[in-house]
Amino acid sequence: YRHWPAVEASAGEPRQAVLLFHRGHEHSGRIAHLVDELDLPEFEFFxxxxxxxxxxxxxxxxxxxxxxxxxxxxxxxxxxxxTHQIDE
Incomplete structure (x- = not known):
């Protein structure tokens, strides 16, 4: 998997994540552009x-x-x- 850490994590706030899943014939590299396009700096991306x-x-x-x-x-x-201390 690929991981992009949060850029603007808020102190004292629970860590949040966005999980990205590729289509059946793809791989994670093909959806990496979504991290920048979604522009959610407070979220970890996987x-x-x-x-x-x-x-x-x-x-x-x-x-x-x-x-x-x-x-x-x-x-x-x-x-x-x-591994990344992110609650469900």
Missing amino acids: AWDARGHGQSPGERGDSPSFATSARDVQTFCDHIGA
Whole structure:
């Protein structure tokens, strides 16, 4: 995944994040422009690479099932929360 830290984080305020998800045949690099276009300097931005896309491991474009993809998204959200101290 790719990460853009908040530029104008408010002291004492909870950290907030925007998670970006690419389309089925894309990767996180193709949606990076949205960070600048959305112009939300107080938010952390994270762009996910699905299994087999971008910098993620796995056979290119492959996910064993929709349930696996859903679990991958939950794991990603849990990781972001724990690693970057962002509450749900």
